[in-house]
Amino acid sequence: MATHFNDIQAALDARLNSLAGGYDIAWPNTVFEPEADQTFLSPSFLPAETTQASLGSDGKDNTTGIYQIDVVYPAGSGRSTIPDSVADHFKRGTVLSYNGINVRVRSVSISPALTEGAFHFVPISVDFYIYTDAR
Numbered sequence: 001m002a003t004h005f006n007d008i009q010a011a012l013d014a015r016l017n018s019l020a021g022g023y024d025i026a027w028p029n030t031v032f033e034p035e036a037d038q039t040f041l042s043p044s045f046l047p048a049e050t051t052q053a054s055l056g057s058d059g060k061d062n063t064t065g066i067y068q069i070d071v072v073y074p075a076g077s078g079r080s081t082i083p084d085s086v087a088d089h090f091k092r093g094t095v096l097s098y099n100g101i102n103v104r105v106r107s108v109s110i111s112p113a114l115t116e117g118a119f120h121f122v123p124i125s126v127d128f129y130i131y132t133d134a135r
Contacts, residue, residue: 004063004101004132009045011098012067012128016043019089021082026072036118039073039082053131060131064106067126075120083110083122090126103130 016025019041026032026042034040047065054060067090071082087108094105111123 003099004061004130004135005047007099007101008047008063008065008103008128008130009067011096011101011103012045012126013043014098015090015094015096016041016067016069016086019086021085023082034072034119037074039071039080041086042070042072044068044070050135052134058134061134062129062131064127064129067128069124069126071122071124072119073122075115075118077120080122083124086124090124101130101132103128 013027024038024040026034026040028044044067045065046068047063050061050063052059053062069086071080071086073080073082087110090105090108092105092107096103096105106127106129108127109125111125113120113122115121
């Protein structure tokens with residue numbers, strides 16, 4: 001059984017987990033209760049359509065997607081350099097390996113920030129792609 005999707009997410013998660021700064025991470029599907037004055041990161045794995053990348057029934061598959069990392073810090077605390085640190089950590093061209101697969105970062109960008117309640121969210125989008133054996 002191929003575990004490409006799990007492996008892609010694991011490679012991206014491992015890279016985020018290695019970010020310097022000791023930020024708490026609100027991992028998906030886990031209990032996380034932030035405090036009002038806490039800065040933390042919240043990743044989301046957003047795969048896109050997998051397409052056939054080469055000819056034939058054994059041709060490679062191309063999977064693309066976005067790994068979105070919300071940098072969350074207290075509302076009203078001003079601008080932060082954390083989004084730049086996250087983006088630098090996933091810079092274009094970075095190759096992440098996990099369980100025999102290689103995930104490549106195509107680009108990193110920032111989206112408009114949003115303030116909700118006690119927190120200010122700055123989304124960082126890591127655009128990735130990977131070629132794998134056909135399913």
